[in-house]
Amino acid sequence: MRSTDDKHGSASNMVTFYHDIEQDIDSEADPGECRKVVKEFLELEKRYEVPATYNVVGRLFQEQPDLIECILREGQEVAFHSYNHQSDWQPLYYSDEIDLCRKVSSIPYGYRSPRSQWDRNTLKTLWERGFLWNAECDTHKEPYFIHNGLVRLPIATDDWLLHTGDMDVDEWVKQFPVLLKSRPYFGFGSHDYITSFAPKDRLKAWERVLQMAVEDKVLMVTFSEAADLFRRAKVSRYYSSTARDWNRGTKTLYRTKRFSELIRGEAERLDQPVVVDLGSAGGVLSLPLQDIAKKIYLIDNAPGMVGEVSSNGRIRACPGDVTESNLPDRMCDFVICARIIEYLFWPDRLADEIKRIGRIGATYLVTFPAFRETLPPHAGPAPDRIRRHFTPDEIRKWADRIGPGRLIGIQYGVVEPDSPETEERYRAIEKDHPPNAYPTNWVYIGRIENGHATKRHKKIISVSAFDFRFPGDRYERIRMCMDLVKRHIPKPILRLGKWVKGV
Structure with missing residues (x-):
């Protein structure tokens, strides 16, 4: 659902709802129950017209292509969540896992690391392999460039505390309105396998969060839509x-x-x-x-x-x-x-x-x-x-x-x-x-000779749809002012300045 448009001005909140799809790869979940949960997620999001991103472990692209097709058929986005999601996730795997993901499919534009554990090589490899975004747990309140043109999409929370018992369902749902007040943009997610352990209560909780987002007229976007909107708005x-x-x-x-x-x-x-x-x-x-x-x-x-x-x-x-x-x-x-x-x-x-x-x-x-x-x-x-x-x-x-x-x-x-x-x-x-x-x-x-084809992508979101604050822009403005000043300084004086600095 698009809850804002050019006629009604910019949204003050933008949220990406997402799911990490792991099945039993790093848990004792029943894969069949996890697949049922995915279908329930899709049904709820269709009912409320909510776009979502499904971060899927790379192996499943090969092992269960019908699952990927099911998600795409419903108009939702798929991204990578590592290739193997090893239980001993460590830096040794970071770049190799990205390479394995890219070999199995060229469809995803984004990547989320297991447990949000990554390093600079992760970012470098993602950029070199042509990814648009990387979503991780992050305290930033808006998207930002984290490595060259790679966009970091900050995640606020997921359902891990439900799994550990540190939070009950009501407490988990109540996080959402609090986050809306403190963070202009954030990712809010769940896991297929965590939901599968108590599907009735946890799916109902997910529905309550979606209802709040719709009622509060939040601009809801996939991770790729958020990253693309940020890039265009920044330029x-x-x-x-x-x-x-x-x-x-x-x-x-x-x-x-x-x-x-x-x-x-x-x-x-x-x-x-x-x-x-x-x-x-x-x-x-x-x-x-x-x-x-x-x-x-x-x-x-x-x-x-x-x-x-x-x-x-x-x-x-x-x-x-x-x-x-x-x-x-x-x-x-x-x-x-x-x-x-x-x-x-x-x-x-x-x-x-x-x-x-x-x-x-x-x-x-x-x-x-x-x-x-x-x-x-x-x-x-x-x-x-x-x-x-x-x-x-x-x-x-x-x-x-x-x-x-x-x-x-x-x-x-x-x-x-x-x-x-x-x-x-x-x-x-x-x-x-x-x-x-x-x-x-x-x-x-x-x-122009080829006839107009029906668009295969969603209507893009206008750069005016969300009110980006761009907190880092103050530093860019300082650099721009310095560049403008330099343009008006005679070249001999600039060369003299460089020589004095070198001395």
């Missing part, structure tokens, strides 16, 4: 706070000039096109088309980016997500999406949205940061933490969902050209680049 906040400088500064970049030239060239081939700029920022790339476009739609989820754009009969600035623009089907002739796909955990959703809003035969132009053998560190502000780089094969595979086109390399030199001569040299390289040379950016220009 949105960053670009809203830097909008004025970003919109001004990006105009001077070589790649922006080249993107603009390519966009203009494609637009001029069309007769008064309706243009949609997904992730438009302030319209740096699309607003120059006003003299030839019938209408231009600017879509961006960072309010600061589109806030200063004046809408009129030809221009319409719309807050929204690039994968959920809320525009009508088959309404435009030209879709632009520049410097956006690198921030999406699910880039295929962008392809689906381009297909949905573009007419058959419409032009689409998308830019991609190029993979150049060595990647920059995923550290610092949110965009740098999650930015993805693409190979030509990955781009072509992505574009196959939409329609055929051509791939163009932009800026084969990393350094910005500092003179017209250097800029001309860059352009010459793009026309005839040496073998095995890689640009800093790829541009894919194609035609």
